[in-house]
């Protein structure tokens with residue numbers, strides 16, 4: 001059953017001072033590694049060490065379908081969800097390529113894809129499928145709750161269980177689900193009190209008329225679920241099975257002191273829900289990029305997050321998280337391996 005796990009704060013003034021001292025005494029002008037220095041400090045704080053090393057990085061891609069998709073809120077049909085899951089597993093999707101390139105173990109979770117995906121044997125290191133289906137897609141949120149409270153709790157518990165079974169100390173988040181930019185927009189509007197107009201965008205590629213129709217459907221969803229104001233109620237009423245599973249994964253990863261690498265608009269929505277349940281999770285998140293999807297900039301503001309990259313990505317899948325991964329790896333290596341002025345015999349500031 002779902003219970004919010006205890007999440008330790010990263011607060012440790014002695015460690016923070018030690019990390020800052022190490023960073024400031026590396027052989028470089030003070031602050032010259034810019035935001036990489038911020039990342040070095042944060043990863044050290046999350047892992048609780050002044051010699052951080054990331055090991056066995058896990059890419060978790062949660063997939064599900066959405067009743068709302070039947071209302072024409074996406075440029076693509078729901079069938080693309082299961083077809084892309086097959087593509088992830090076959091190694092041909094963007095996230096498959098990037099995970100392979102960077103040695104990220106790819107786990108794809110069927111959290112409620114409309115067409116059941118067959119679980120099959122995977123060679124060691126190859127993408128693997130975990131089946132934690134709640135149902136064959138959610139209900140249409142424009143006419144009532146997307147899922148029941150029990151389904152929502154089960155999806156949260158599933159996300160926690162998946163992470164408990166994964167090795168390593170860093171979790172990268174990804175997702176797949178036709179219609180799920182609508183879910184993210186609804187959660188942003190409800191939980192961060194952002195005007196719906198600022199939350200709704202093109203998703204997979206709607207034109208202006210399509211976006212206007214999507215906005216009208218999403219307003220109906222907010223009206224049909226007006227009483228769902230708390231984070232768990234909003235997640236059940238407006239959410240998706242993949243978003244709820246990711247929310248559980250975030251809570252569990254934070255409780256285990258893992259570094260959490262957040263991808264785009266939809267994974268950020270899962271973090272938003274998790275942060276409303278347990279604000280300390282944000283200390284353990286690194287935001288990979290600012291998505292090109294309208295709404296993500298507001299989402300990042302609501303989370304007070306500064307992402308690493310801004311490349312106009314709007315794919316999802318965890319592709320942005322995978323692209324940002326080398327920066328995290330570099331931050332750790334620089335902290336561990338770069339010489340200090342003293343060790344290298346280089347003159348410090350002022351001689």
Ligand SMILES: O=C(O)c1ccc[n+]([C@@H]2O[C@H](COP(=O)([O-])O)[C@@H](O)[C@H]2O)c1
Pocket residue numbers: 073074075076175176177178179180181182202203204205263264265266267291292293296313314315316317
């Ligand atoms: O992560 C993002 O920022 C992002 C922005 C736009 C689209 N997506 C992906 O596109 C799908 C959702 O788009 P849509 O138009 O069907 O709501 C879903 O599979 C997401 O992975 C993802």
Ligand SMILES: Cc1cc2nc[nH]c2cc1C
Pocket residue numbers: 076080084175176177204315316317
């Ligand atoms: C082809 C395609 C690939 C995706 N990957 C994530 N969301 C997606 C949506 C579409 C439509």
